[in-house]
Structures are given as structure tokens and as C-alpha cells.
Amino acid sequence: MAADVVIVGAGIVGAACARALARAGARVVVLDRGAAAAGTSAHGEGNLLVSDKGPGPELELAKVSLRRWAALADELAGELGPRFPSIEHDAKGGLVVVTSADGLTGLRRFAAAQRASGVEAVEVGADRARELEPDLAPGVLGAVHYPQDAQVQPVAAAEALLASARRAGADVRTGVEVTGPLLGADGELAGVATSRGEIPAGAVVVAAGPWSGEVAERLGSRIAVRPRRGMVLVTSPMPQRIRHKVYDGDYFAATQSAGAELQTSAVVESTRGGTVLIGSSREQVGFDDRLRTEVLAQMARRAVAVFPFLARTNVMRSYLGFRPYMPDHLPVIGPDPVRAGLWFATGHEGAGVGLAPTTGDLVAAQLLGLEPPTDPRPFAADRPSLVEAEPGATRPPAQEVRS
Template structure:
């Protein structure tokens, strides 16, 4: 039998962030995933490290700390994952939309997010190809971007260098508990691991792991398509998105929603998101989503009509009933800590989530009040 201080289930960006921060804190970590590295939602994202789309105070605090933590990690282990502070631009072409954006910006800047309202002339400096009918927007210099799969891979590489282990293609089969019901180990397809702490970082599948441990957790998938264009010289410099996007994130509607989120990547392709559908794990292509995304993106950047769609990919964002992540110890199973349900923000808020969990496990103070993220908000205490 193997022994570890912590077993992290899930080798996505959330699990690998937790593993990295715990390994750096001196804990012996084993990461277990039934698939490959970054094989789930991490491998299907844009790499958003956004502060601009956060509205609720705890999420703002988590996003701001996480953004800083991203750059600190890059300083510590090397920036091999295309991390850069590209900045975001939120726009609206309606007066009521802009009024909403201004109100949100005022709220965000009161909580430490840098926001700058820009006029048409400045907007053209920031994004020369933007539709001239867009005359004002909010610029968020603090929004960042990374390549999420490389991030997870390099985090886990560091974990291995810190004497941790990464077990790919190893399914978790069950948990060992003591007579009081506290976790004492994990049964895996490879071998048993003796541990007191388990981190459930399995994103959309977190409910399955909770059930396997004898508890419950409601994390559901919300499908999104991303369009990738053929490579082009740098046309778009920021993460540019329609204000409707913020409204969509917080929406409870199951049907297709979309609003343009457009950005360039280091490889020259342009990514166009973001659609949202709650239709379970359905991987069939939705033509309506593609058409609407293309249309909306062109309306913001007419130059895109000259480009071609090269690829489409989709992923399943893990969301919780209140759209906030679930970070903390299970109310029913001692030693089981959840770190899941980050929805579309999981890349950005992974390091802060990892810091919160590490502090909780080590019994140290957390950088913020994590009460709003605790799983107990959904779980009846048995």
C-alpha cells in the first residue's frame, strides 16, 4: 500500500493547482485521474484568467487572488504555459447595456479590480479592427490568459519533481474509512493509497466521486462550443466580449445562449466563444450555436468575415446550483475536500482555490472568508 498526505483526484487545471500548492507546502501528494492529463474540461477551454466577468464579492476576491497567484507560480516554476496579462475589453452597444457595465465596473473597482472606461478613439488604439459603431467600453488590464493544458502539465511536472506522483488512467474505485466515517485511504485500480485527505477535483464528474464516498454534490455540465479560425497575423489583442456574456454566465436558462468572446492566441488562431447549453454530456454539434457565434463575432470584428473556421471544439463547464465553486470539506465525510464547480472560470480561479484548500487541510488561515464556497451550503448534515 502507498502512503500519501493528500490524494488529489483529477489531473485538470484545478487538481494540478491543488497538487502543486500542496506539494510546495511540503505535503506528499498523489494525483489520480482515470484519464490523461488535462483530458476533461481543461483540455477544452480557452485559458481564461478573468477578473472582469466576476460580480459577486467572494468570487471577485477569489479571482483577484488567483490572477496574482498565476503570475507568482510562473515566477516560481517558469512560464512555460503562455501566461500573459493581455487585458480584457467588455463592450455593449446599447445605453442600458453600457449603464450596466459602468455599474458593474464601479462595484468591481471597489473590490480591487482595475477598470478603465475608454472612448472610441482609445478603443481603436487598443483594438484597431473593432467595429467603428462601438464607441465606448470598459478596459480591464488585469484579465489574463494561459494555455490551460500546458499549465496543468507543467504544474504536475513540478509536483513530480517535489516527490509527488501522478497516476494517469487510474480509476478511483472507492474509499477506506475509519469507524467514525473519516477517510483513511483511497482504493484505486492500481493499488490502495493510505491517506487522511482526499481532494475531489473532478469538475463535471465531482458528483460521482462524492457519491462514491457516500455523500452527494450537485455539479452539472454546461456545454460550450469554441470556434478556432485559421491562423492569421495578430488582429485581436485583448479578450473582447459582449456585455451579454456576463448576463449569460449568471443565467439559469437551459437553452442555447451565446455572445461573442473573441481573442487571438499565440499560435495565430483566433478563438470565438462562448455558447452555453445545459443539455447534459451531448457532444453532437449544434449548427445554430456555430452560426450565432460567427455572426456575433463578426459584428464586433468585421475583419473576421475574411477568416475561415478551421476547427470547433466543445467542453462541459462544471456548474453548481448557485454558480459559485465548491471549495472545502464535505459536510458528511471527514477528510473529503471538494474543489469543483468552477463553471467557466476554473482555469482562472484554480490557484486561489488550491491555496484555500491547502490552508484548510493544514489548518492555517485562508486569504479570504471561504464560507460562501463550502459544500455544506448544499449538503444536509447527516
């Protein structure tokens, strides 16, 4: 059966695209070579943040998505009913803390720029910071409180979006790998060949996270997405002592770094189940999934510097995942400039959960000629900042794959 749109990737971004397109009336097929929400979406913390984004296109996307998530939590609960697991939307707010005078000056400057862009960023002194988080380390000099920051359970949220998409007619197929393109008479993409047969389609959306580059090459194009590995520590359940998402002032610099070397910062928050999630790390090592205990140790030391009580807390497990990194730190949301019929929704790095709803709405709007929720131009695959950072990223391989 032909589809209007094939979406490659059943993580949270692919799920959001599927829901938006299916609810707008498109015939949608979602493909994933593994299980749904089993890749990057299953190895993150479910952050919905504005606190870590400076003024610019990503912040604008995040502000729209935060509002969408608040509405989606109610929409999905009402649509799917009480038997479906909650997405655990929690508008807990964020707290960015600093321990040096220089750090405080930099944080103030950053927060002022965010406020000018419409973010709620409330500077608080050391005493007020400890009212918000009583267990903070004595060395914390000040903080900025971000009431808009929130969190969802990422796997539950992705599954809920997919369930909603199915209710709107989407066909979700797992264990199906895309192996090549189906091409039309003029070389346009007209569907995909898969491990389970051919699927004709009017458009193909690659939403395969850090594996999007591999999928793009199979379909006769290129995209500069690369994997950036991150690790998380999970404590044993305990009575909740951490009320917000709390991180140190180095986190923003780590997210924006272009270096391949290890970047760590303290990122600490509680879950509804009583565990504490401790991050974060970033390093470019390809798809190397070997555990590095020195990375976990560095993360633990940084977390204890913010919350000393964690030094007496048992760690239950750790996990790692791969984020889809783009060299100019913006996702790609829109058509491929080389191959007609090929679209992208990828490259969100660690912000995919937060940005997923508006990404899906942007893809649907561009594909179906609807009014976009925000300006799509900054996320184009041939934007100048991406072409300059990664020349040739959108040119086809020398040897095209044909089917």
C-alpha cells in the same frame, strides 16, 4: 503506500492542489481515469479574468489568483527550465464592448461596482476603444478596459503545475479510476479503492470538474455540480489583429444565468500561435458531446458583429467541453459536511483556470492548518446559498457505498 492526501482529478485545479500540498510537505497522490489535463482544462481558453465577475467572493478569489498567476509564471519557468513548454502567461488585458445606449448604461453601473471592489475598470469612448482595437465594428458605442485580465495556455499550465508537484514528491497516476471508498472505524473516509488497487489516505480531495458529482457518489456523498457545455471556434493562423480579450456586454449575463437553455455571447481573442478563439456558448445538456452547428453559427454571427473582418476568415476547427456548474455560481472549496476525510475543489464553471492557484492554496491551508490566502467560508459545501439552491445536495445517498 499510504498518502496524506489523494487528489481525484489531474486537471488544472487538481494540479494546483497537488503542488500546494506537496510543497507544504504532504505526501500526495493524484489520480485521473484519463490523461492529465485532458478534460475541462483541455477545452477552454485559459482565461484569467476579473472583468466578468461582480463584487463578491468569486471576485476576491480572482484578484488573489491573478497575482498568484503572475508570480507562478516566473516560478514555474525558473523551476522547470527552458526545455519545459511555456505556460504562455499573457497580461493582455480585456475589453468589454457595447453597441446600445442601454448596454452602455448597464456596463457603466457594473464597472463602477467593480472599481469599488478594487478592480481596474477604465471606461473608454468609442474613439479610444478603436485605438485599443482598430478593427472593432462601427456600431460599438463604448467599452470598459480591464488591464488586469490575462491568459495562459491551460494544458501547458496544468502540466507545469503537475511537474512542479512531482518535483516536490507528488505521485501522479493516470489511467486510474476511483471505484469506491475505504472507510475507517467511525465511517470516515480513509482512502480510495481504485481500478488498480487500494490507496489509504488521510484525506481525499475531489477535483474532478464536472465529473465530481459522480466521484462524490462513489465515495458516499453528494455535490450539486453539473456539466454545462461550451463550444469554441478556432480560426486559421493570421497576423495578429486582436490585441485584447474582447467580449460583448452579454457575456456576464450568460455566465450568471441559471437557465439550462442555450446562452451565447461574443468572446474573441488571439493566441500566440496566430489563431483566433471565438466563443462562447453555455447550455445544460448533460454530457451530450454531439456537435450542434446552429450553436457555432450563432457564436460566429455574434463575433462578426464585434469584428466584421472575421466574416472573411477561415475556421480551422471547433471543439467543445464541459464546465463544472454550481447552482449558486460559486465553487466548492473545503470539507464535505457529511463524510469526514472528504474534501472538494470543484464547481468553478468557466473560471477554473483563473481561480486554480488560490483554490490549491485554500485547500492546502485548510487541510494543513495554515493561514488561508482568502476567506474560505463563502466556498463551503454547506453554505446557505447552495443549500437553498439545491436542497439535499450535501446529504449522503440513501444507499451508502461501503468497502
